[in-house]
Amino acid sequence: MAEKELPMLLRDDNLSEETKKLISSLPTDKDAQGKLCKYQGCWYYYNTLQAVINFQENFQPQDTDIILASFPKAGTTWLKALSVALLERSKHDHDDPLNHPLLSDNPHGIVPFLEFDMYLKGSTPDQTKFPLSSPRLFSTHMPLHTIKENLKDSPCKIVYLCRNAKDALISRWFYRCKYQNKDAARSILESMFESFCSGVGFYGPIWDHALSYWKGSLENPKNVLFMRYEELKTEPSAQLKRLAEFLGCPFTEEEEENGLVEKILELCSLDNLSGLEVNKTGKTWTNVDYKSYFRKGEVGDWKNYLTPEMETKIDMIIDEKLKGSGLTF
Numbered sequence: 001m002a003e004k005e006l007p008m009l010l011r012d013d014n015l016s017e018e019t020k021k022l023i024s025s026l027p028t029d030k031d032a033q034g035k036l037c038k039y040q041g042c043w044y045y046y047n048t049l050q051a052v053i054n055f056q057e058n059f060q061p062q063d064t065d066i067i068l069a070s071f072p073k074a075g076t077t078w079l080k081a082l083s084v085a086l087l088e089r090s091k092h093d094h095d096d097p098l099n100h101p102l103l104s105d106n107p108h109g110i111v112p113f114l115e116f117d118m119y120l121k122g123s124t125p126d127q128t129k130f131p132l133s134s135p136r137l138f139s140t141h142m143p144l145h146t147i148k149e150n151l152k153d154s155p156c157k158i159v160y161l162c163r164n165a166k167d168a169l170i171s172r173w174f175y176r177c178k179y180q181n182k183d184a185a186r187s188i189l190e191s192m193f194e195s196f197c198s199g200v201g202f203y204g205p206i207w208d209h210a211l212s213y214w215k216g217s218l219e220n221p222k223n224v225l226f227m228r229y230e231e232l233k234t235e236p237s238a239q240l241k242r243l244a245e246f247l248g249c250p251f252t253e254e255e256e257e258n259g260l261v262e263k264i265l266e267l268c269s270l271d272n273l274s275g276l277e278v279n280k281t282g283k284t285w286t287n288v289d290y291k292s293y294f295r296k297g298e299v300g301d302w303k304n305y306l307t308p309e310m311e312t313k314i315d316m317i318i319d320e321k322l323k324g325s326g327l328t329f
């Protein structure tokens, strides 16, 4: 089957002279998808680095901004849906939610990524694609230390969703193969596994990524909430309430009695979202099928694909990297 053209974020054709100069001073590498460089401890494809720089040079926070952060494939789509549903709930009757934005658009079409949707093409975001409501909701895969300077002195809120590294890897393998119209071949997984363990990969290393937000949440719990995909699966109501409180829109007793917590969880469930027409047929403006953001949504699916040797290797690396931090995943 024919491969699609590489998406813009993986390419290297949108670089300013300053960024080219910067890249020449950075550690560089490449993987099967493109050239990577390590900036502020995190690996980016070159055009994505340009977007990160555009963000750093231009983004001005507003006090009420909310930023949903995650490592790729940690459950960003779910977190976006839940946050939109929480913030929109005053505007929509959940017994008759026909005009709810989540029913007519994918969460990625509602909550823009700072680096892909806002700053990939240039320094001034085209806001017509993403009319932002108040509070403004953004998402990012950048680590905390890379966005922190822009948010300095801002009371805006950041939610980080952490996911088991092995599940994030398997999810990314399927996503990448689907995107490239390839079968999920073992050889691709094996090469992605090696890069993942060496830390050289898009937004890697995963341990430094998670640690940046873990430390941020300990230092500044009012502004940084650390959540886990696995906890959202095992105790969804408690975690949704935790998110609502952090975002400053806790459930009222009446809402709880009316079953609103459960209604939001049902609205945002993988089964419900993936079954919507928009998510079966729609695409992002960068031409990614919305359906590729939904797969199994299970905890521990890695067990079906990684060998015991792979498991031991990745666990040992992550244990070693997180040692003493209080974080495990």
Ligand code: PAP
Binding pocket: 070, 071, 072, 073, 074, 075, 076, 077, 078, 081, 167, 170, 171, 172, 174, 268, 269, 270, 271, 273, 293, 294, 295, 296, 297, 298, 301
């Ligand atoms: P992104 O990084 O490209 O934005 P992201 O949404 O973080 O992708 O990750 C996709 C994963 O979240 C998929 O996991 P899987 O491959 O292990 O199945 C996807 O199935 C899962 N996911 C998407 N929506 C939901 C949801 N509503 N509930 C639970 N999991 C979900």
